[in-house]
Amino acid sequence: MAVLKVIEILANSKESWEDATRNAVKEASKSVKNIRSVYVNEQSCVVDGANITHFRVNVKITFEVS
Template identity: 70%
Template structure:
């Protein structure tokens, strides 16, 4: 039987929500092993002078505990 744990991570990118999600997983994988999935819980963006300047995601990362 596998034991899984879920953590919540916030990430941002000046390119896209997809890039922000990839950054969250890449950064989390530096300290977590056996990442199984990522769930994008929430998306938002910062706007300045009528232009989107930053994409933000709130993700849940699921990993297996040894």
């Protein structure tokens, strides 16, 4: 039987929500091993005038505990 744990990560990107999600997984994988899935819980943007400057995601990352 596998034991799984879920952590919540906030990440951002100047490019897209997809890139922000990749950034979250990349940073989490530096200290968390056996990542199994990522769930995008929330998306938001930072706006300056009429321009979007940053894309933000709140993700839940699931990993197997050894």
